[in-house]
Amino acid sequence: MYCKIWGVRGSLPVPGARTVKYGGNTTCIEITGYNDECIVLDAGTGIFSLGRHLVHTGIKKIHVFITHTHWDHIQGFTMFQPLFSDDVEIDIYGPKDPNSGLTIEDLLTSQMDRHFFPVQLQNVAARLNFKDVTGGDRIKINSLIVRTFEFNHTAINIGYRIDSENRSIVFTGDHEWKLNPHPSDDPRFSSMEESIKASRRETINFMKGADLLIIDSAYTEEEYLTRHGWGHGTLDSSISAAREACAKQVLFTHHDPSRTDDELEKIFKEAIERNTINGKDLEFALAKEGMEIKL
Ligand SMILES: [Zn+2]
Numbered sequence: 211m212y213c214k215i216w217g218v219r220g221s222l223p224v225p226g227a228r229t230v231k232y233g234g235n236t237t238c239i240e241i242t243g244y245n246d247e248c249i250v251l252d253a254g255t256g257i258f259s260l261g262r263h264l265v266h267t268g269i270k271k272i273h274v275f276i277t278h279t280h281w282d283h284i285q286g287f288t289m290f291q292p293l294f295s296d297d298v299e300i301d302i303y304g305p306k307d308p309n310s311g312l313t314i315e316d317l318l319t320s321q322m323d324r325h326f327f328p329v330q331l332q333n334v335a336a337r338l339n340f341k342d343v344t345g346g347d348r349i350k351i352n353s354l355i356v357r358t359f360e361f362n363h364t365a366i367n368i369g370y371r372i373d374s375e376n377r378s379i380v381f382t383g384d385h386e387w388k389l390n391p392h393p394s395d396d397p398r399f400s401s402m403e404e405s406i407k408a409s410r411r412e413t414i415n416f417m418k419g420a421d422l423l424i425i426d427s428a429y430t431e432e433e434y435l436t437r438h439g440w441g442h443g444t445l446d447s448s449i450s451a452a453r454e455a456c457a458k459q460v461l462f463t464h465h466d467p468s469r470t471d472d473e474l475e476k477i478f479k480e481a482i483e484r485n486t487i488n489g490k491d492l493e494f495a496l497a498k499e500g501m502e503i504k505l
Pocket residue numbers: 220221280282283384464
């Protein structure tokens with residue numbers, strides 16, 4: 211498999227000199243299978259350049275998987291150029307909100323309502339097939355198997371695991387490890403601890419043995435102290451999870467929009483130093499726009 215990173219930021223695109231090295235676009239990842247299957251994970255602003263590239267290749271079939279519909283994961287979708295090609299078919303997968311009942315089709319259609327965008331989704335030239343996903347699904351795309359898992363976030367967020375014959379890529383989307391809201395002398399504390407442990411086991415199991423793990427690592431430990439419940443992980447929580455899951459290569463992503471290139475490198479270096487263990491370790495890196503990984 212081949213993986214290319216097109217967007218790495220959380221929350222908001224931040225182009226400019228301070229972010230030029232790691233990139234200012236929001237989340238978008240391209241995965242290509244051995245038989246040229248084209249999978250796109252999330253439609254943040256990075257999907258704009260990816261779309262132009264794909265049209266140039268003459269692509270006919272694309273599979274877009276949306277983790278959730280927070281802006282930073284869909285805000286480039288309206289300008290995804292293959293939408294405007296009449297010889298392209300796009301399968302679009304995403305979760306249905308369990309509370310409102312809104313599907314991925316409903317939400318992406320709303321995003322292109324005439325109040326927000328000049329062309330409406332029902333009028334684009336490409337053939338679109340919408341598919342709702344939920345945790346535990348298994349979707350076969352030629353030689354690839356895509357599995358789904360619900361990662362803990364402030365909205366329903368489906369992470370994806372793409373397995374080819376002998377390689378695997380896991381993308382969490384946005385994810386915060388569950389916390390116990392009860393004080394330790396509360397009678398509900400211990401049953402909540404058990405449920406959190408079980409949830410962690412399942413989450414680690416989904417990531418197990420990934421050749422490439424792309425994981426939400428938005429915050430430093432210090433920042434996280436005042437951001438509990440905002441739905442994101444830290445570099446340290448990602449390092450320990452990746453080790454527990456025995457992942458091989460790990461990309462930290464969902465960089466905070468306020469972070470400059472220099473600051474990113476500084477917090478990365480500090481987190482790696484703080485968590486150093488002896489012996490053979492995994493390969494950790496900051497996700498960077500334009501980065502290509504062959505597996
Ligand atoms: Zn996000």
